Amino acid sequence: MIAHVLGVGTSMFGKQQDLHPNQLMWSAVEEALDDAGRPQIDAIYVGTVFGAPGVAQRGLHHLGLTGIPIITVENACASGTTAFHEAATAVELGRFEHVLAVGVEKMTDSFAGAISPEPTDPEGRSGLALPSLYAMSASRYQAVHGVTDEDLALVAVKNHRHAVSNERAQHRTPHTVEEVLASRMIADPLTLLQCCPIADGAAAAVLGPAGTPADAPAAPVAVRSSVLRSGGLWDQRSEHVWGYELVRDTALLAYEAASLAATDIDVIECHDAFTIGEIVTTEAIGLAAEGEGASLLRSGHTAIGGPQPVNPSGGLLSRGHPLGATGLAQLAEIVWQLRGRAGGRQVDGARLGMVETMGGGVAGIDGNACVVAILEAPATTS
Amino acid sequence: MQPTEFGPDGTVWSSTVVRVAVPGRTPPYTLAYLDLDDGPRVLCRVEGCVARVPVGTVLRLSGTTDDGDVAARVAGAAAHETATEVAR
Numbered sequence: 443m444i445a446h447v448l449g450v451g452t453s454m455f456g457k458q459q460d461l462h463p464n465q466l467m468w469s470a471v472e473e474a475l476d477d478a479g480r481p482q483i484d485a486i487y488v489g490t491v492f493g494a495p496g497v498a499q500r501g502l503h504h505l506g507l508t509g510i511p512i513i514t515v516e517n518a519c520a521s522g523t524t525a526f527h528e529a530a531t532a533v534e535l536g537r538f539e540h541v542l543a544v545g546v547e548k549m550t551d552s553f554a555g556a557i558s559p560e561p562t563d564p565e566g567r568s569g570l571a572l573p574s575l576y577a578m579s580a581s582r583y584q585a586v587h588g589v590t591d592e593d594l595a596l597v598a599v600k601n602h603r604h605a606v607s608n609e610r611a612q613h614r615t616p617h618t619v620e621e622v623l624a625s626r627m628i629a630d631p632l633t634l635l636q637c638c639p640i641a642d643g644a645a646a647a648v649l650g651p652a653g654t655p656a657d658a659p660a661a662p663v664a665v666r667s668s669v670l671r672s673g674g675l676w677d678q679r680s681e682h683v684w685g686y687e688l689v690r691d692t693a694l695l696a697y698e699a700a701s702l703a704a705t706d707i708d709v710i711e712c713h714d715a716f717t718i719g720e721i722v723t724t725e726a727i728g729l730a731a732e733g734e735g736a737s738l739l740r741s742g743h744t745a746i747g748g749p750q751p752v753n754p755s756g757g758l759l760s761r762g763h764p765l766g767a768t769g770l771a772q773l774a775e776i777v778w779q780l781r782g783r784a785g786g787r788q789v790d791g792a793r794l795g796m797v798e799t800m801g802g803g804v805a806g807i808d809g810n811a812c813v814v815a816i817l818e819a820p821a822t823t824s
Numbered sequence: 825m826q827p828t829e830f831g832p833d834g835t836v837w838s839s840t841v842v843r844v845a846v847p848g849r850t851p852p853y854t855l856a857y858l859d860l861d862d863g864p865r866v867l868c869r870v871e872g873c874v875a876r877v878p879v880g881t882v883l884r885l886s887g888t889t890d891d892g893d894v895a896a897r898v899a900g901a902a903a904h905e906t907a908t909e910v911a912r
Binding site for chain 1: 844845
């Protein structure tokens with residue numbers, strides 16, 4: 443059976459110190475359930491990274507979601523997308539009929555600034571905070587492929603411009619290349635406006651068979667494929683930057699499972715935790731040849747109005763990055779886009795959408811997890 | 825598994841300068857991924873410069889920092905020239 447996304451919902455995104463994780467979850471789950479026409483939920487997968495033990499049940503029992511299997515998963519930044527992937531797979535295989543996927547993260551309870559990897563890994567041990575890990579990729583790309591500081595800044599300029607019409611994004615102020623480059627240096631060559639902000643938030647999706655419930659208010663969006671992989675060894679034998687091969691291989695499997703190619707995709711939400719991330723990812727998912735990702739920005743190919751807009755929501759750079767929630771927030775954006783309900787940031791005529799999330803932090807491999815999912819618009823929407 | 829020795833020379837695969845506060849560290853400081861000759865890629869603190877070290881630069885392991893991190897310095901005769909280069 444093909445799994446369908448029947449409903450999606452999210453909280454607001456940003457620093458919301460006064461809200462309990464329960465409240466973030468309630469906003470997202472209630473919206474998703476309403477959107478789906480409130481089917482009977484048979485199981486729940488929850489993605490979170492820093493959530494307290496029991497974070498899922500603590501929030502969900504208040505909504506009457508009790509007595510059914512609740513499975514909490516952790517896959518770094520791809521935790522929410524992993525919850526989605528498991529929910530979609532469970533529906534496909536007939537294990538459960540209607541499954542809720544939830545992602546939640548209250549980042550401000552754990553961090554004031556950059557995330558540090560686990561201290562027993564060399565990166566964490568040596569003070570290579572997460573922005574620096576991506577800065578290493580950026581430095582390498584600049585040396586090998588001639589990517590300039592301005593090219594990197596173009597990612598932030600594009601995504602911040604997209605976010606102007608995303609009322610749930612943390613940052614909705616447009617910025618120029620000059621402003622991006624003049625912001626505080628975090629880890630050379632990445633400046634502050636090239637790094638996703640710490641955010642609190644939650645997002646949710648209801649998956650199930652198409653056409654259920656019969657009186658559902660919104661059209662179902664088909665999951666054409668969803669693939670989850672963990673990273674391969676990353677060491678001196680790898681010519682690629684961290685994460686490239688994992689995203690590339692996951693995307694190839696997702697295209698193959700959907701019988702589609704990169705050129706077929708109309709709209710993409712990808713993991714732009716740092717500007718270099720979007721450049722590397724657009725290459726890895728096949729929008730550009732290796733080393734050519736920056737050309738997509740210069741030509742406007744990946745801006746709204748271009749042939750294949752990337753991160754119309756504003757991406758992680760603008761929405762903020764509540765780790766466990768991010769993947770399902772990306773999914774919600776693609777579902778809104780494919781239903782033609784994305785308002786001022788709507789990608790005209792979007793029929794096929796992709797979600798890509800990359801989670802990392804473990805030394806020695808090129809990523810903890812990557813999920814790539816391809817979704818298709820309802821037949822009735824044109 | 826058994827211990828094996830590599831080094832002390834290697835080639836910079838990439839580098840960055842960390843300028844944000846990280847617990848237990850005082851910024852700014854330079855880190856590099858160093859591909860040791862015929863050996864593994866190691867993450868090391870580059871001593872003696874607060875600037876990115878160009879990709880391809882040869883560094884030599886120089887012990888450990890006060891924090892216990894693997895340390896490296898620009899190696900051999902090219903040291904002065906490269907140090908001048910990165911300081912610009």
